[in-house]
Amino acid sequence: MNLLRTPDDRFRLLPDFDYTPRYGLVPDGEGGEISMCYVETGPDDGPIVLLLHGEPTWSYLYRHVMRVLAEAGVRAVAVDLVGFGRSDKPVDLGDHSYARHVEWVRALAFDVLDLHDVTLVGQDWGGLIGLRLVAENPDRFGAVVAANTGLPTGDHAMPGVWWAFRKAVEQSKSLDIGRFVQSGCLTSLPDEVLAAYDAPFPDDSYKAGPRAMPTLVATTPEDPATQANRDAWTALARWDKPFLVAFSDGDPITGAMAPLLSGTVPGAEGIEHPVIEGAGHFLQEDAGDRLGAAIARFVAESVTT
Secondary structure: OOEEOOOHHHHOOOOOOOOOOEEEEEEOOOOOEEEEEEEEEOOOOOOEEEEEOOOOOOHHHHHHHHHHHHHOOOEEEEEOOOOOOOOOEEOOHHHOOHHHHHHHHHHHHHHHOOOOOEEEEEEOHHHHHHHHHHHHOHHHEEEEEEEOOOOOOOOOOOOHHHHHHHHHHHHOOOOOHHHHHHHOOOOOOOHHHHHHHHOOOOOHHHOHHHHHHHHHOOOOOOOOOHHHHHHHHHHHOOOOOOEEEOEEOOOOOOOOHHHHHHHHOHHHOOOOOOEEOOOOOOHHHHHHHHHHHHHHHHHHHHHHO
């Protein structure tokens, strides 16, 4: 597998993100290894929250959430997906698959970090991957927070705004990562924050991950990921551990998934699910402090129940 690694100097002077990068090696699926990066904060003995980002962001997205969680005594671990952030970046689009991304995160979280009793926080692709991990490794997780995400099987049509995004990614000669992140926010992001989202991608040769991810979403019942996602829904329909649905009020891409998740997962019953007001698809940017506070309250309640 042909891999690129973003030079470290691209990540200098990141605003509000002075966490020390840490790395773990996971099998690439072809007999080699891939280096995945993660950052963490909070007490070593605190309850563990695994933060998974989506497309086309990286762990930088969780910087405000991580601060709030650490102040609440939570150990927050934020991973860079393969192809994003400081993690290695396969050059070929064909090296990316839904199943591989699930396995890469599983290997880092469980084989490398040996995490147990984890609370998953998944947004966008972080949920598509994370909910599969929960369904396939239920003994490793103690709770779940689903935030602006879903688990598509191709049995229902994706919204038009998502198809417009996919078309833009597929047809663009040069992906403007910062612009795509801004388009998913209701607030205006400062130039230095937009630069932080551009940082992992010195040129388009590094952007196979962002280009591939929209094409990996199951959009037809015949999609390669469909059966595994259907199996995950079956498992989630039996999940009776705490499950929080924390969606924003301004996400046209995933909004319809909130009632489906809260109505399907037994662990969501009897929980007050917050609606994060004034936030778009990337609610961590628009309302990171409020999302962090909601997660911290949920973790505290989950640990005591």
